[in-house]
Amino acid sequence: MTGPVGGQPDRRGRLRRGPDRGRAPAGADAGGNAGSLATMLGLVARGDEAAFRSVYDKAAPAVLGVVRRVVRDPAQSEEVMQEVLLEVWRTAARFDPSAGSATAWIMTMAHRRAVDRVRSEQRAAARELRAAVASIEYDQVVDAVEASLEHERVRRCLAGLTDLQRESVVLAYYGGYTYQQVADLLGVAVGTAKTRMRDGLIRLRDCLGVD
Amino acid sequence: MRARDAELHALVGAYALDAVSEHERARFERHLRGCRQCRDDLHGLREATARLGLAAAVAPRPAAREQTVQAAGRIRQVPPSRYKTGTAWHRTTQPWLARTSMAVAVALVAVAGGLGWHLSTMQDRIATMQHHDAAIAQVLGARDAVTLTASVTTGGSATVVMSHRADELVFTADGLTRLPSSRAYELWLMGPAGDQPVGMLPPESHGMAGPMVVGRLAAGDRLGLTVEPAAGSLRPTSTPIVLVGLGG
Numbered sequence: 328m329t330g331p332v333g334g335q336p337d338r339r340g341r342l343r344r345g346p347d348r349g350r351a352p353a354g355a356d357a358g359g360n361a362g363s364l365a366t367m368l369g370l371v372a373r374g375d376e377a378a379f380r381s382v383y384d385k386a387a388p389a390v391l392g393v394v395r396r397v398v399r400d401p402a403q404s405e406e407v408m409q410e411v412l413l414e415v416w417r418t419a420a421r422f423d424p425s426a427g428s429a430t431a432w433i434m435t436m437a438h439r440r441a442v443d444r445v446r447s448e449q450r451a452a453a454r455e456l457r458a459a460v461a462s463i464e465y466d467q468v469v470d471a472v473e474a475s476l477e478h479e480r481v482r483r484c485l486a487g488l489t490d491l492q493r494e495s496v497v498l499a500y501y502g503g504y505t506y507q508q509v510a511d512l513l514g515v516a517v518g519t520a521k522t523r524m525r526d527g528l529i530r531l532r533d534c535l536g537v538d
Numbered sequence: 539m540r541a542r543d544a545e546l547h548a549l550v551g552a553y554a555l556d557a558v559s560e561h562e563r564a565r566f567e568r569h570l571r572g573c574r575q576c577r578d579d580l581h582g583l584r585e586a587t588a589r590l591g592l593a594a595a596v597a598p599r600p601a602a603r604e605q606t607v608q609a610a611g612r613i614r615q616v617p618p619s620r621y622k623t624g625t626a627w628h629r630t631t632q633p634w635l636a637r638t639s640m641a642v643a644v645a646l647v648a649v650a651g652g653l654g655w656h657l658s659t660m661q662d663r664i665a666t667m668q669h670h671d672a673a674i675a676q677v678l679g680a681r682d683a684v685t686l687t688a689s690v691t692t693g694g695s696a697t698v699v700m701s702h703r704a705d706e707l708v709f710t711a712d713g714l715t716r717l718p719s720s721r722a723y724e725l726w727l728m729g730p731a732g733d734q735p736v737g738m739l740p741p742e743s744h745g746m747a748g749p750m751v752v753g754r755l756a757a758g759d760r761l762g763l764t765v766e767p768a769a770g771s772l773r774p775t776s777t778p779i780v781l782v783g784l785g786g
Contacts, residue, residue, distance in 0.1 A: 389594070391596055428588070431585050499557035500587060501594070525551025531590075
């Protein structure tokens with residue numbers, strides 16, 4: 328297990344894209360091992376509550392992690408995290424392994440929802456004030472080893488990006504900013520921010536894939 | 539490649555990072571349907587952004603787990619899609635509605651505590667709102683579906699289509715007496731274990747009130763309709779104007 332969500336197949340270079348485009352099937356973590364997230368989702372789709380608990384255990388820390396980065400406010404973040412998990416429960420039957428891994432499916436939902444929450448929330452200042460007051464009791468370190476392994480791997484790969492690529496990707500993903508806002512923050516043209524995001528992600532994908 | 543396509547194609551990174559406006563998101567998703575290359579690229583980039591998320595993992599409050607599992611038990615799941623587009627799997631058929639319902643479910647779970655009765659009512663409403671059509675179709679299409687009709691003592695009639703197999707019924711009423719705005723019709727499951735509020739009957743349209751979907755039927759339950767203050771009541775405060783025995 329490479330992180331709270333995901334699985335062993337990450338090590339096989341699912342994200343690698345060689346000249347022959349010979350990467351593993353997109354849904355590599357859908358493989359036959361009984362405990363995989365994709366297998367679990369299949370059971371969840373049939374209303375299996377125990378499987379849902381397993382999915383929760385695997386996915387909730389990562390979902391909460393990304394939501395916390397974007398939303399900041401701990402109480403709201405927990406709410407969004409629960410919404411995401413409930414959406415997973417509700418739509419598990421729609422998960423399509425040929426369109427990507429279960430992890431990516433869930434994390435895409437999580438990030439999208441976090442960003443939607445922030446953008447619909449006009450009172451950013453109020454949000455941050457509340458977050459500052461409330462943050463302490465919610466902060467807990469999870470499985471330190473797993474989290475830090477993944478953290479370290481991602482940090483290393485981020486370090487391999489150009490400054491502009493890295494800043495664009497990080498501001499967009501963890502900050503929840505649009506590419507126009509990122510362009511403003513970095514003082515570059517919008518077209519530049521847009522292409523740096525794409526190039527940065529491609530580089531990140533290749534780096535993480537050849538782990 | 540046309541210039542416009544090239545421009546859209548360049549958006550794939552920003553799109554994968556959700557760093558686009560609503561308008562651009564919609565535009566890019568239209569583009570995706572016809573751009574195989576974009577879909578392939580997007581899938582790869584999404585695996586990468588997922589890893590950015592994994593690296594940020596933190597532990598949720600332990601209590602959040604049971605709350606979430608409990609809330610899930612009240613949410614009807616969607617059936618598998620007949621259309622596997624391979625692209626838009628993050629899209630649900632009614633995204634805003636689902637989002638709203640889910641937010642309500644979570645909020646309700648959060649305030650649950652001593653308000654158990656209220657929770658179950660509201661969650662029934664959520665389930666109703668969310669999967670109305672699917673649930674109705676399921677009941678109406680069930681092989682063991684039976685239809686019961688009864689007169690409402692204050693005017694109008696009530697129709698119940700029930701499936702024991704689906705463990706659900708659909709309630710509708712027509713010709714009900716119009717109520718002042720301070721009052722409303724409330725539906726109840728009245729059984730040996732007590733009276734459970736099902737929810738407020740939505741106002742009539744086209745002469746019909748409902749449909750309301752009622753699930754988790756228990757042996758000996760009867761379905762009752764009462765007139766209550768517009769905000770609804772905890773327990774029936776007036777005599778039922780119609781009472782339908784559900785058998786079983």
